[in-house]
Amino acid sequence: MKSIYFRCNKIVKTLTIDIGKSLNAMADNYNYLMNELAIIREFLERNTDNQENSPLESSAKNTLPNAALNNLCRIFGLTDFERYILLLCIGMELDPNWGFLCANALGGMGKPYPTFMLATLVLPQAHWNALTPHAPLRRWQLIQIAEGSGLNLNPLRIDERILHYLLGLNHVDERLQGVVQSLETQNITHVNSHQILAEQLATTWANTREGTTLPIIQLCGDEVSSKKAIASVACQLLKLNLHIMSAGAITSLRTKEINDLLRLWDRESMLNNSALLLDCEEIDSSDAAKESAIALLMTNISSPLIIISRERRRFTQKPIIAIDVPKPTTAEQRTIWQNALGEVATTLNGHVDILVSHFSLSAATIQTICTEATGKSKLKTQNNTQTSDFRLQTSDFSTLLWDTCRSQARSRLDELAQPIESNVTWDDLVLPEAQRQVLRDIAAHVRQRAKVYEQWGFGNKGGRGLGISALFAGASGTGKTMAAEVIANELRLDLYRIDLSQVVSKYIGETEKNLRRVFDAAEAGGAILLFDEADALFGKRSEVKDSHDRHANIEVGYLLQRMESYRGLAILTTNLKASLDQAFLRRIRFIVQFPFPDVNQRSEIWQRIFPQQTPTQDLDFSKLAKLNVSGGNIRNIALNAAFLAADTGEAVEMKYILQAAKSEYAKLERQLTDAEVKGWI
Numbered sequence: 001m002k003s004i005y006f007r008c009n010k011i012v013k014t015l016t017i018d019i020g021k022s023l024n025a026m027a028d029n030y031n032y033l034m035n036e037l038a039i040i041r042e043f044l045e046r047n048t049d050n051q052e053n054s055p056l057e058s059s060a061k062n063t064l065p066n067a068a069l070n071n072l073c074r075i076f077g078l079t080d081f082e083r084y085i086l087l088l089c090i091g092m093e094l095d096p097n098w099g100f101l102c103a104n105a106l107g108g109m110g111k112p113y114p115t116f117m118l119a120t121l122v123l124p125q126a127h128w129n130a131l132t133p134h135a136p137l138r139r140w141q142l143i144q145i146a147e148g149s150g151l152n153l154n155p156l157r158i159d160e161r162i163l164h165y166l167l168g169l170n171h172v173d174e175r176l177q178g179v180v181q182s183l184e185t186q187n188i189t190h191v192n193s194h195q196i197l198a199e200q201l202a203t204t205w206a207n208t209r210e211g212t213t214l215p216i217i218q219l220c221g222d223e224v225s226s227k228k229a230i231a232s233v234a235c236q237l238l239k240l241n242l243h244i245m246s247a248g249a250i251t252s253l254r255t256k257e258i259n260d261l262l263r264l265w266d267r268e269s270m271l272n273n274s275a276l277l278l279d280c281e282e283i284d285s286s287d288a289a290k291e292s293a294i295a296l297l298m299t300n301i302s303s304p305l306i307i308i309s310r311e312r313r314r315f316t317q318k319p320i321i322a323i324d325v326p327k328p329t330t331a332e333q334r335t336i337w338q339n340a341l342g343e344v345a346t347t348l349n350g351h352v353d354i355l356v357s358h359f360s361l362s363a364a365t366i367q368t369i370c371t372e373a374t375g376k377s378k379l380k381t382q383n384n385t386q387t388s389d390f391r392l393q394t395s396d397f398s399t400l401l402w403d404t405c406r407s408q409a410r411s412r413l414d415e416l417a418q419p420i421e422s423n424v425t426w427d428d429l430v431l432p433e434a435q436r437q438v439l440r441d442i443a444a445h446v447r448q449r450a451k452v453y454e455q456w457g458f459g460n461k462g463g464r465g466l467g468i469s470a471l472f473a474g475a476s477g478t479g480k481t482m483a484a485e486v487i488a489n490e491l492r493l494d495l496y497r498i499d500l501s502q503v504v505s506k507y508i509g510e511t512e513k514n515l516r517r518v519f520d521a522a523e524a525g526g527a528i529l530l531f532d533e534a535d536a537l538f539g540k541r542s543e544v545k546d547s548h549d550r551h552a553n554i555e556v557g558y559l560l561q562r563m564e565s566y567r568g569l570a571i572l573t574t575n576l577k578a579s580l581d582q583a584f585l586r587r588i589r590f591i592v593q594f595p596f597p598d599v600n601q602r603s604e605i606w607q608r609i610f611p612q613q614t615p616t617q618d619l620d621f622s623k624l625a626k627l628n629v630s631g632g633n634i635r636n637i638a639l640n641a642a643f644l645a646a647d648t649g650e651a652v653e654m655k656y657i658l659q660a661a662k663s664e665y666a667k668l669e670r671q672l673t674d675a676e677v678k679g680w681i
Contacts, residue, residue, distance in 0.1 A: 026168040032064045033166060037094065040087045043122050044105040068166045075270050076136040084123040085130060088114045089143050089158035090166060117152040140267045165271060172243075172272075173264055180265060183232060183244045183277060190233060191332040191363055194226055197323060198233035204321060205238060205304060215319040216298060218307045222520045223325045224281055225364035227308040230325060231277050240304065241274040247283045250297060251290040258293060262300050269303035276301070280309035286510070310520070311513065327360050327523075330454065336363050340370035344397070351398040357450030358493070358526040359405045360567055365524070369404045376400055406494055409525025416518050417496035420530070422485035429486050430597065430604045430631065431479060438592050442470055443487050445589075446569050467566040471534065471585070473577035474594025477632025480573045483592070484530045487569070494527040501533055512558045519562045526568045534572035535580060560587055599625045602634065609638040615651035623654070626676045627661060629668075637664045654680050 064070065073083050091098040092114055099112035105122050120126040129135055131151065137143050142162050146155040161173040172180060190198075201217055208214050217234075219227040228244070235242040245265075250258050265276065278297065283290050291313070298305065299317040307313065312322050328336065337352045338345045345352055361369070377397055410419075429436065445468050453459030459466055472480040481497075488495035503514045522529055563570045564587065574580060577593070585591065597605060603625035610616055627634070638652075640660035645652045658680050665672050 028064065029067050029168045032067045033069060033090070036069060036087055037091050040084065040091055040123075041095075041101065043084075043124075044101040068168055068170075072142075072162070072166065072271070076140055076142065078136055079125070079127070079130065081119075081123060081125045081127055082130050082135070082137055084125075085114075085116075085119050085137060085156065086142060086158065086162075088119055088123065089156050090163065093158060093163055111153065111155070114156040115153050116156065119156075139263075140270075141263065161267075170272065173268055175264055176261075176268060179249045179261065180243045180245050180268070180276070183228060183242045190229055191226075191328045191336070193329055193332060194230050194325070195233060197325065198230045199237065201230065201234040201306075201323070202237040205234075213318055214304055215321050216305045216307060218309065218313065218320055218322040219325050220309060220312050220322055221325040222310060222523075223327055223362050224308065225362050226327070227325050228277065229363075231275075231306045231308070234306075235275050238275075239273070241272050242277055243268075243274050244277040244279055247278055247280040247290070247294055251283065251287075251293045253293065255296060258296050259300060262297060262302075266302040275304035275306060278305060278307045280307055280313065283309070285309075285311050285313060310517075328363055330356055332363075333361065333366065336366045337370075340367050344374075348398055348401075351401070353450055355401060355405060357454070358568075359409060360523050360526070361405070361409070365408055369401065369408055373397070373400045373404045376404075402492065406492075406525055409527070410494060412521040413494075413496055413518075413525065413527060416521055417498045417529070420481070420485060420488075420495045420497055422482075422489055422495070424482055424485050424489060426486055426490070428608060429479060429482055430601050430608070431483070432595065432601075435592055435594065438590055439483055439487060442468065442569065442590050443490050446487075446491055446493075449567075467562075467564045468569045468590075469563045469566075469588050470569065470571045470590035470592065471577075471580075471588045472571060472573045472592050472594060474575070475596055475630060476575055477630030478594035478596060479631050480594050481530065482631075483594070484528065484571050488528045491528075493568070494525055495530060496522065496527050497530045497532060499533070500531050515559055515562060519566055523567060528568060529566075529570045531570065531572045534574045535576050556584065560584065563587075597631060602627065602629075602631075605631050605634050606638075609634055610642075610652065614642060615645075617651040617653050619652070619654060619657075620680075623677075623680055624657065628676060629664070633664055633668070637661050640664070 069083075069087075072078070072086075078086070092102075095101075102114055102118055103110045103112040105118060110118055116131050119130075120128075130137060131145075133139065138145070141159050144157045144159060145151070146157060161175075164171065172182075204217070205214060217231075219230060221227070232242055250261065253261070268274065269276065278294070280294060283294065285291060294313070295315050295317070298307075298315055314320075327333070334352060334356050337355060341348070341352070377400060413419075426436070429439075431439075449466075449468070453466060472483060474480055484495055498518055503511060503518070505511045505514065518529065572588075603621050606619075606621045606624040627637070629637070637657060637660045640663060641652050641656040644656040644659055650656075658677060661677070662672060
């Protein structure tokens, strides 16, 4: 207790000393400013004859080099006369008698406020270009010229942000509030690979020759929190303050509004030695209007600029250095998990390695997952009287971590694909044993990839060919989607259906962009991707006759490359295996042919199709099996029959199945034969 007291007392004393130093510095700055204003007061009060030789021209500006006034003059390169104009305007804000002094300085003929005429007649070293639009006072909006009766006689007024700065109150201009914010990254974990990128970024800027344009840094990829952390570390190394702006804040503005905003920001950057982080993560690069606004900002900005976006943006007006930011390496993710879990990690019996092998997560996401899972475990502890710490129940806490990982990784993929929820198991899947065994092999590959690739060294040769890909071929309704659901349920991974007909675009480059977004989003959660109608993209490649043929082949090659490097399982389905390119088929790890069910298999499907809660009566499965349809059609018939029976208040009988079968056959444009329904009723 005593040691805690002394530590707290030491902290309080340190804070008191720091606050005291800050207050003393503010007092010194204020006193210095008052001394400078006293000199301007003397200029106003005295006779203006022979001012060039006046000893009052030499102000006290060298007595406190770090005074806010001296810093501002140094930052914006103000001449002595411009400095005097600034002080003339400050006096109007701080001295209630200043207007009287201004009016009387010209023998009672002046205005009761600062004007440029007053400045040129009373202040030394006057020059006309001090008030031109491109001179510092007006370019950086240090002063404002009110509308009146001409430039010479218009009132001059100091900008409020500049007045606060000169008084020692340094805060972001209120006109930037809500648009630009200080970036807080104290709680972000920095990994070694990202630290190296941050140092490279800092070195690039530090080595830029003085007088040349500072290159814009573009950090690309899906690692949003990591990109922010890299930018933050780089700015810390360069002793730059980092502020962030959402690109969405400018995309609806007009050109003049963007330029006005930029001028305010550039001034703020110079006052606070700041860099800007422009967040373009949610901006679609195909939106020409929004891209035009971003390009305008990039072209006209003067401060150091870092852009973060998922995709590379190419502009030619300024030098740009693009850096792809990868997720933390597997080893780094493992370390982050262990550090975030602390002692609990040792009780999980290798479960951390399983998490790392299935989920590719950023440092910030891992921290969030551990915090959320620990909070849930504490809540369960309160309701669990059998143990004092729920986290020590290894299987329960491991399950909690796993489910939290899946939940955290879903949000982005939900926007790009259709999630498939299913509780089907191997018992629900009716297939020949040969096909069932291949499906079990696929599940084993996904489950054991960490051991084979990492512990057994197969992954040391590079990422190519390590992706697990499968092609499910067969007629509609033969169980291709159900097989994917069974594997996902077995592995407790999310399953998403991607309609390739929606992904493929006629615009050059759009298909690859769509595919990249899908794979990048799925990478984090290790989701199983189910690509429907693979023949839409993987048809036999034709001879290259024009740019469209060439681009179609590029699309195929890109998807194959992503499938080969994807950490999870990618499944493609097709009804027309014969139409697929053989070169493509050779690069698929598993190919499963789903046969049309025979009579015995159809009988088995019928016996499993009705849930236990469904009332049935006198169903003859051997007769039902004579319906020459696939499993998908059988499900449709069974469901329709259940509705028909429920509407009459009876159990499902053969007559309702017959009625439903007629409806299904009509949909298929087929006729029920006597051989199929003979003896049903």
